[in-house]
Amino acid sequence: MVKKRKNSGKGQSGNNTSIQCSKCGRLVPRSKAKRVTRPTRLMEGVIAKELRQSGAIMPNGQSSRWYCVSCAVHSHTVKIRSSADRKKAGKL
Numbered sequence: 001m002v003k004k005r006k007n008s009g010k011g012q013s014g015n016n017t018s019i020q021c022s023k024c025g026r027l028v029p030r031s032k033a034k035r036v037t038r039p040t041r042l043m044e045g046v047i048a049k050e051l052r053q054s055g056a057i058m059p060n061g062q063s064s065r066w067y068c069v070s071c072a073v074h075s076h077t078v079k080i081r082s083s084a085d086r087k088k089a090g091k092l
């Protein structure tokens with residue numbers, strides 16, 4: 001069976017909560033939105049390098065952004081799959 005979304009578009013109870021796209025601000029259902037998590041720098045590169053050389057342990061920062069399908073496709077986060085590929089099971 002073809003599945004569009006991981007949870008078949010249903011949340012745990014009732015309606016999906018809406019999430020605002022980080023790029024265009026459109027409201028999209030949480031199950032439909034694409035989440036991108038990227039590491040962030042907490043300090044400047046030169047300072048971080050010096051601290052690393054002196055033996056300090058650096059904390060890693062992460063920031064996650066939610067995108068609507070249009071913005072995810074436009075920013076090459078998600079690729080458009082052919083109709084045959086869409087029927088294959090795999091990562092949704």
Ligand SMILES: [Zn+2]
Pocket residue numbers: 021022023024025026067068069070071072
């Ligand atoms: Zn968007």
